Amino acid sequence: MDAKTIIDSLVNKFQDSLVDAKVDSDIRVSAYLEPEKIVEVCQYMKDELLFDHLSSETAVDYPKRNEIVVVYHIGSYDHSVLMTIKVKLPRDAPEIESIVPVHWNANWYERETYELFGVKFNNHPDLKPLVLPDELMGDWPLRKDYEGFPNRTARNLV
Amino acid sequence: MDETVGPSEMIVHLGPQHPMQPGPFRLNLKLKGETVVDGDIELGFIHKGIEKILENKTYLQGIPIVDRICYLTAMTNEEAYVGAVEKLADIEVPEKSQYIRVIVEELSRLQSHLLGMGEFGEFIGFVSMFMYTIKEREEILSLMDMVTGARITHTFLRFGGVRDDLPEGFKEKSVAVFASLREQIADYDKLFNHDEIYKLRCFGVGILDSKTARDLGVSGPALRATGVPFDIRKDEPYLVYKDLDFKVCTATDGDIAARINVRLEEMLEAMYIIEQCLDQMPSGPIFFEDSLYGVRTPVMRVPEGEVFHRVEDPRGEMGFYMVSDGSDKPYRVKIRGPVFPTMQALPPLIKGTTIADVAAIAGSMDGCTSEADR
Numbered sequence: 001m002d003a004k005t006i007i008d009s010l011v012n013k014f015q016d017s018l019v020d021a022k023v024d025s026d027i028r029v030s031a032y033l034e035p036e037k038i039v040e041v042c043q044y045m046k047d048e049l050l051f052d053h054l055s056s057e058t059a060v061d062y063p064k065r066n067e068i069v070v071v072y073h074i075g076s077y078d079h080s081v082l083m084t085i086k087v088k089l090p091r092d093a094p095e096i097e098s099i100v101p102v103h104w105n106a107n108w109y110e111r112e113t114y115e116l117f118g119v120k121f122n123n124h125p126d127l128k129p130l131v132l133p134d135e136l137m138g139d140w141p142l143r144k145d146y147e148g149f150p151n152r153t154a155r156n157l158v
Numbered sequence: 159m160d161e162t163v164g165p166s167e168m169i170v171h172l173g174p175q176h177p178m179q180p181g182p183f184r185l186n187l188k189l190k191g192e193t194v195v196d197g198d199i200e201l202g203f204i205h206k207g208i209e210k211i212l213e214n215k216t217y218l219q220g221i222p223i224v225d226r227i228c229y230l231t232a233m234t235n236e237e238a239y240v241g242a243v244e245k246l247a248d249i250e251v252p253e254k255s256q257y258i259r260v261i262v263e264e265l266s267r268l269q270s271h272l273l274g275m276g277e278f279g280e281f282i283g284f285v286s287m288f289m290y291t292i293k294e295r296e297e298i299l300s301l302m303d304m305v306t307g308a309r310i311t312h313t314f315l316r317f318g319g320v321r322d323d324l325p326e327g328f329k330e331k332s333v334a335v336f337a338s339l340r341e342q343i344a345d346y347d348k349l350f351n352h353d354e355i356y357k358l359r360c361f362g363v364g365i366l367d368s369k370t371a372r373d374l375g376v377s378g379p380a381l382r383a384t385g386v387p388f389d390i391r392k393d394e395p396y397l398v399y400k401d402l403d404f405k406v407c408t409a410t411d412g413d414i415a416a417r418i419n420v421r422l423e424e425m426l427e428a429m430y431i432i433e434q435c436l437d438q439m440p441s442g443p444i445f446f447e448d449s450l451y452g453v454r455t456p457v458m459r460v461p462e463g464e465v466f467h468r469v470e471d472p473r474g475e476m477g478f479y480m481v482s483d484g485s486d487k488p489y490r491v492k493i494r495g496p497v498f499p500t501m502q503a504l505p506p507l508i509k510g511t512t513i514a515d516v517a518a519i520a521g522s523m524d525g526c527t528s529e530a531d532r
């Protein structure tokens with residue numbers, strides 16, 4: 001299965017919700033997606049296009065554009081094309097449907113994205129902090145406007 | 159995990175400090191008698207915030223930081239980071255440097271597998287195994303020391319090349335080290351696969367079938383032991399791997415013994431790859447003369463863009479997602495380590511086994527908490 005076929009199939013199926021779908025190279029394709037469609041697209045890719053390996057899921061903060069972009073890298077165990085799906089969310093209340101029902105290992109990636117960026121994943125089975133202590137919840141350390149030291153010194157945490 | 163316990167059930171915490179662990183994490187187990195009913199993992203005891211640190215360092219300053227994600231796989235971490243920057247900035251690497259990189263990365267694979275196997279031996283109560291493998295690992299480390307000047311955190315790769323050429327006498331020394339390691343691997347095979355106690359503890363225990371492994375998102379030797387030939391070096395060749403002859407080692411059983419056997423085979427393959435590289439080593443520079451980057455330019459600006467670069471770590475798929483905004487520091491770096499999904503897959507894997515097998519199964523997955531936490 002090559003990159004061109006994959007992107008054509010996706011554009012045909014999800015014409016209205018895919019924006020800027022393009023082939024970056026032989027093994028990389030990317031697209032922006034409307035937030036509502038994420039579970040449906042992941043399910044379609046898994047069932048029809050053999051994208052069964054969620055390689056990573058993360059977010060990027062763009063304070064100037066007032067956006068948080070959630071980035072999904074979905075690959076396959078059977079072919080070497082890797083798809084990058086980007087979803088733009090408003091920065092003040094980022095919320096998106098969880099893809100755990102499709103990709104089981106999204107669980108920890110979503111917990112991590114939640115605690116570091118404050119993106120809320122709806123219908124996630126167990127949305128709680130993974131690597132951060134509870135005291136740091138709500139600070140969203142990987143956002144660009146995080147002040148960090150010294151507003152959270154060890155003394156303040158005690 | 160549901161914390162309520164029924165009759166004859168109890169909760170046991172393994173860790174955050176425990177001899178079976180490769181680093182601090184907590185494994186909560188709900189037991190009924192000796193059987194594991196449920197389990198979950200708590201991370202965060204060694205969270206270093208490396209992704210945030212990298213945002214505040216220039217590209218060159220990032221190289222020593224990525225070494226410290228996990229010291230066992232420092233070389234492949236560097237390759238993933240440096241390779242991502244090279245793709246973003248469109249920097250070409252001379253062929254000679256590519257060969258040197260393959261050599262050091264395969265050496266890194268050898269020493270990682272050796273330590274992993276020694277630790278695994280310790281977990282199943284075979285402490286001498288650790289002494290055997292650590293002796294051979296020290297030989298490999300001294301080979302790496304010859305090339306990079308450091309045993310574990312090397313800071314050896316540069317954008318567009320490597321720091322130094324191979325030293326005099328490297329080839330001769332590697333021949334001697336590999337000859338002894340090959341003998342040792344034959345011995346490890348005997349010690350493991352022809353031992354009655356090992357057979358009882360490791361054959362047919364902790365079975366992961368290929369469908370479950372795919373669903374859990376596992377990669378690396380743990381996945382290949384289930385029969386899925388997924389290897390980034392073949393699927394998405396980087397450096398000169400496409401010119402080299404090597405096979406993807408797989409097994410079919412998916413149990414503990416299969417994972418160990420895949421690693422033993424991979425060590426033989428790694429030595430074979432290094433020997434090919436030493437034979438085919440082209441002459442030429444380790445940096446292109448007109449390269450803007452490399453050792454002489456501490457400050458470099460990388461064009462705007464983003465990339466997801468994957469390499470094959472000793473434990474599986476290592477990826478760097480890097481976003482650049484055109485400045486001298488990365489805008490965002492996401493490290494996709496192989497151990498993160500592997501550790502996530504541990505609780506479903508140990509469900510239904512006995513508590514005595516937990517350490518053996520966890521050891522055979524070859525985890526590293528430092529990398530999972532970042």
